Amino acid sequence: MNNYVLHGYGESVASNDVRLAFAEKNIPYDYNLVRLESTGDHLRDEYKKLNPKTLVPTLTVNGKPICESIDIMKFIDKEHPDEGKLLFPDDSDKFNELLNYLFLDDKKDLGDTFGTTGGGISVPVLGRLLCKRPFFDVLKDYSKNHGVKKRKPIFILVRLLGGPPPGFYKKMMHFLAKHLVYTENYLKHGKEFIYGDKYTAADCLLTVLLHRVNEMRFYDVFDGKMLPNISKYWSTVTSRPSYKEAIIDYETGEWKPELDALYGDGPNTYSSSLVDNINNILKKEN
Ligand SMILES: N[C@@H](CCC(=O)N[C@@H](CS)C(=O)NCC(=O)O)C(=O)O
Numbered sequence: 240m241n242n243y244v245l246h247g248y249g250e251s252v253a254s255n256d257v258r259l260a261f262a263e264k265n266i267p268y269d270y271n272l273v274r275l276e277s278t279g280d281h282l283r284d285e286y287k288k289l290n291p292k293t294l295v296p297t298l299t300v301n302g303k304p305i306c307e308s309i310d311i312m313k314f315i316d317k318e319h320p321d322e323g324k325l326l327f328p329d330d331s332d333k334f335n336e337l338l339n340y341l342f343l344d345d346k347k348d349l350g351d352t353f354g355t356t357g358g359g360i361s362v363p364v365l366g367r368l369l370c371k372r373p374f375f376d377v378l379k380d381y382s383k384n385h386g387v388k389k390r391k392p393i394f395i396l397v398r399l400l401g402g403p404p405p406g407f408y409k410k411m412m413h414f415l416a417k418h419l420v421y422t423e424n425y426l427k428h429g430k431e432f433i434y435g436d437k438y439t440a441a442d443c444l445l446t447v448l449l450h451r452v453n454e455m456r457f458y459d460v461f462d463g464k465m466l467p468n469i470s471k472y473w474s475t476v477t478s479r480p481s482y483k484e485a486i487i488d489y490e491t492g493e494w495k496p497e498l499d500a501l502y503g504d505g506p507n508t509y510s511s512s513l514v515d516n517i518n519n520i521l522k523k524e525n
Pocket of ligand 1: 281307309390
């Protein structure tokens with residue numbers, strides 16, 4: 240029997256992807272919480288030895304690390320083909336294209352795909368969490384220890400400003416609208432899941448992205464008026480036991496107070512900008 244330890248963070252898109260995969264396959268694992276922006280635990284040498292990019296998640300299998308959420312999901316699917324759902328049912332171009340579109344690819348720019356947009360819309364919270372640490376600690380730690388060169392200046396700038404740079408979030412609203420409408424149209428196939436009648440790894444990725452959209456309080460996306468297919472899909476995936484088991488039950492509690500500080504008990508302050516962007520795209524399509 241393999242000994243699995245998943246190193247992850249509660250409110251992390253890529254960690255949620257993997258936890259959903261474990262939950263859908265009903266595979267037990269031990270869990271090691273690695274805090275990110277608020278403490279920089281992922282930048283310590285001990286973790287960097289497991290994951291040179293200093294990203295979560297990492298799965299250790301009998302002590303041997305596997306990095307990259309998709310690779311972890313593929314690994315457990317292959318090791319346990321008969322347990323729970325088969326998450327990678329085929330290797331077709333169509334399926335791989337969908338996965339690439341929904342996956343958090345750290346080599347792509349924020350906003351390029353739906354997967355990277357999930358990271359982009361999180362920046363206001365990341366900024367606040369980074370502000371729990373003194374500026375010079377963040378500057379030193381990220382410039383010296385972060386494993387992804389491209390991300391170093393971004394985190395340092397976000398810490399300096401305490402949030403996204405001017406114009407950034409407005410741009411993200413444009414990207415998010417585009418990806419939501421693309422997903423809405425993809426779901427026009429009328430099937431229960433994104434790739435058809437069966438739940439797959441693409442549903443793990445899409446559930447987590449929509450969860451992030453909801454967590455960032457873009458509630459109009461889910462009310463069924465603008466994007467009815469997404470709203471229906473959201474009800475389907477959130478009613479699965481895996482949603483609570485893998486996502487809700489692992490929340491660290493670090494995000495909620497920051498979201499309250501940002502938005503009180505209301506929606507995201509950019510909600511109407513997102514709605515305008517979505518309506519403009521829908522209008523052009525008709
Ligand atoms: N392609 C990687 C992306 C992982 C990733 O970007 N993880 C984020 C959390 S969702 C992270 O570790 N962020 C911390 C940082 O970059 O400092 C994967 O899918 O495993």
